[in-house]
Amino acid sequence: MADFKKADLLDMYYDMVLIRRFEERCAQLYQEGKIGGFLHLYIGQEATGVGAVRAIRKEDHIFTAYRDHGIAIARGLDINALMAEMLGKVTGVSKGKGGSMHLASREHNFWGGYAIVGGHLPLAAGVALRARYMEEDFGVLCLMGDGATNIGYFHESLDLSAVWDLPVVWLVENNQYGMGTAVKRASGVEEIVKKAQAYGMKEGPRCDGMDVIATYEAVKEAMEYARKNGPVLMEALTYRFVGHSMGDPERYRTKDEVRQYSEEDPIGKFGAYIKSKKKGTDAELAELDQKAAEAIEAAVQFAEESPDPTFESLFEDVYVD
Amino acid sequence: MAETKRMTIREALSQALREEMYRDETVFIMGEEVGVWGGTYAVTRGFYDEFGEKRVRDTPIAEMAIVGAGVGAAMAGLRPVSELMTINFAFLALDAIVNHAAKIHSMFGGQFKVPLTIRTTTGGGRQLGATHSHSPEIIFAHFPGLYVCCPAMADDAYGMIKTAIRNDNPVMVIEHSTLYQTRGEVPLDQDYLVPVGESRIVREGKDVTLVSFSKGVHWCLEAADILAKEGIEAEIVDLRWLRPLDTSKFIESFKKTNRMVVVEEGLPQFGVGAEITARVMEEAFDWMDAPIKRVTAEDVPLPYSREIEQMALPSAEKVVKAVKEVL
CATH class of the missing domain: 3.40.50.970 (Thiamin diphosphate (ThDP)-binding fold, Pyr/PP domains)
Structure with a gap:
């Protein structure tokens, strides 16, 4: 087990809380009509995102799907610019053109959230191809939901990555439902990592995605393998405590099931772990909670005070001049 | 050069x-x-x-x-x-x-x-x-x-x-x-580029404007040879780029000839001909002396059998016929 310094543990805890507060605030802003479009919240899955993103290096690259807020925050994107994007402001990370599902930051090697299920998988393979082509030492972490593992893009991209030994960690965030369809109702193989065998690919672990340390360690090992040898398919078993998106009637699962998982809140569990290891006190954790809440309020203020994009901006960035 | x-x-x-x-x-x-x-x-x-x-x-x-x-x-x-x-x-x-x-x-x-x-x-x-x-x-x-x-x-x-x-x-x-x-x-120039979104006139003429691209340009050239023997001078605009679309040359040509046939191998509905015709309506309606004609594939899935496949596709003869209809 990795030897985490106190500061690292507290940083991870802070990121998880920051994500939770961001998501809760976004839900409110959505209900107030300030956030439009679709809103897919990450509540419940914070340990997966923070553990995975922390496990890779700055020079590694990240792709993810449309449930992307948590990944962006874990990667250190500016919280003000993220909230501004949610509100469709010109100061947003994607200048108000992307929205919730299309957050990105080139300088963070965070290549974006992608809203066509599976559409980002070949893109991740393409970026990974650069590492082999230019003989550069980086890898690509490509997150996807369990639902994405049934689409054609998954097959074509994983196969190509295996044929070309591309340094990709294909990380399936298995939250057990693709929208409202349970994994077993959508996939012939319930244990998704087994799909690696179809491609002659390294079968990675099914880690506990509700445990930030377990996820960190599993992804770290997978990425080290991928950089040197080639792709790995792995899974983080997780659960989203809220609907697929806002307004999900959640007919596909029982309230009892949600309650059961919610009792295993990854943030609460991690806080308890930190205290048990004597790496933090209740007061220190409470201070981080407070700091996160303040950061989110400042971000909302920044976003609300930012200007809307102009008509002229419609025609900007359609092509590279 | x-x-x-x-x-x-x-x-x-x-x-x-x-x-x-x-x-x-x-x-x-x-x-x-x-x-x-x-x-x-x-x-x-x-x-x-x-x-x-x-x-x-x-x-x-x-x-x-x-x-x-x-x-x-x-x-x-x-x-x-x-x-x-x-x-x-x-x-x-x-x-x-x-x-x-x-x-x-x-x-x-x-x-x-x-x-x-x-x-x-x-x-x-x-x-x-x-x-x-x-x-x-x-x-x-x-x-x-x-x-x-x-x-x-x-x-x-x-x-x-x-x-x-x-x-x-x-x-x-x-x-x-x-x-x-x-x-x-x-x-013989390793830096020879084609300006993005620039069409070109591949044959000059004063009687009718033929607008096309890809293989259609060759049907138009063949048709223009046939028409020339009858004293009809067709001007041919090769669009070259479908996006960005250069309207300047075919509009200019149309203002000279006042007649147009658009030729494409694709299907007629919502095709290049429809787009070009709309552009002419918007930019040069007052120069129009006859309705614009389209030569396209027939509006069917293409078949295997040689004779009927050829019947379904455009040809120089079909271009000649369309030109005569707009003159």
Whole structure:
């Protein structure tokens, strides 16, 4: 087990809380009509995102799907610019053109959230191809939901990555439902990592995605393998405590099931772990909670005070001049 | 003017690709049978031995990945040429082209660019049946974020490949499967480019304007020869780029001839003819002396049997007939 310094543990805890507060605030802003479009919240899955993103290096690259807020925050994107994007402001990370599902930051090697299920998988393979082509030492972490593992893009991209030994960690965030369809109702193989065998690919672990340390360690090992040898398919078993998106009637699962998982809140569990290891006190954790809440309020203020994009901006960035 | 050399469109494409690969180490080719086989239309014959498997990459039969990985590699700073064996298979890659190649620059506020070239080949007339005979260029020309060019001549084939590779935007170069043996003069200039979105007059005339692109230009040239014998002088505008669309030359020509026929191998409904006609209505209605005519494929899936397939496609004779209807 990795030897985490106190500061690292507290940083991870802070990121998880920051994500939770961001998501809760976004839900409110959505209900107030300030956030439009679709809103897919990450509540419940914070340990997966923070553990995975922390496990890779700055020079590694990240792709993810449309449930992307948590990944962006874990990667250190500016919280003000993220909230501004949610509100469709010109100061947003994607200048108000992307929205919730299309957050990105080139300088963070965070290549974006992608809203066509599976559409980002070949893109991740393409970026990974650069590492082999230019003989550069980086890898690509490509997150996807369990639902994405049934689409054609998954097959074509994983196969190509295996044929070309591309340094990709294909990380399936298995939250057990693709929208409202349970994994077993959508996939012939319930244990998704087994799909690696179809491609002659390294079968990675099914880690506990509700445990930030377990996820960190599993992804770290997978990425080290991928950089040197080639792709790995792995899974983080997780659960989203809220609907697929806002307004999900959640007919596909029982309230009892949600309650059961919610009792295993990854943030609460991690806080308890930190205290048990004597790496933090209740007061220190409470201070981080407070700091996160303040950061989110400042971000909302920044976003609300930012200007809307102009008509002229419609025609900007359609092509590279 | 640079000296020129007479060569086939196949040779022009091949030479342009080869020169660009020597010029820039980040240029590479990927697609089905581009390497060991030498390209199904023999454009990349010899490349595998010359450049090696790193730069001439055979792929699985996986169009979504051929384009999608091209998009990713381009975002990461390489200059891939993703080859789709024929445009019929581009439908499988439509999401990668439309939702990714064409959108990424804009959707993330200009943070990423996608200098991807997609080479493919279009057209019917080879008895390949309904699924293998499409001319669906307009589908790709519909979307902002992409450039689409269709070489009809050897010099354009040569210059368009170079332009596409050097451009920082995704460019589709849509060749025609029956034009690879067509010969033309090609400038002996390694930096010969075709200005993005510039059409050209390939034959001057005063009586009628023929607007076309790709193989249609050759039907128009043949028709113009027939018409010339009857004293009718047709002016031919080769659009060359379907996006961006250059309206200036065909509008200018129409203001001179006041009559127009639009010729395309694709289907009539919502086609190039419909678009060009609308542009004329918007910009030059007062110069119109007769309704504009369209020559297109018949509005049916193309069949296998030779005679009826030819009947379904445009021809020089059909162009001649349409011209006489507008005169």
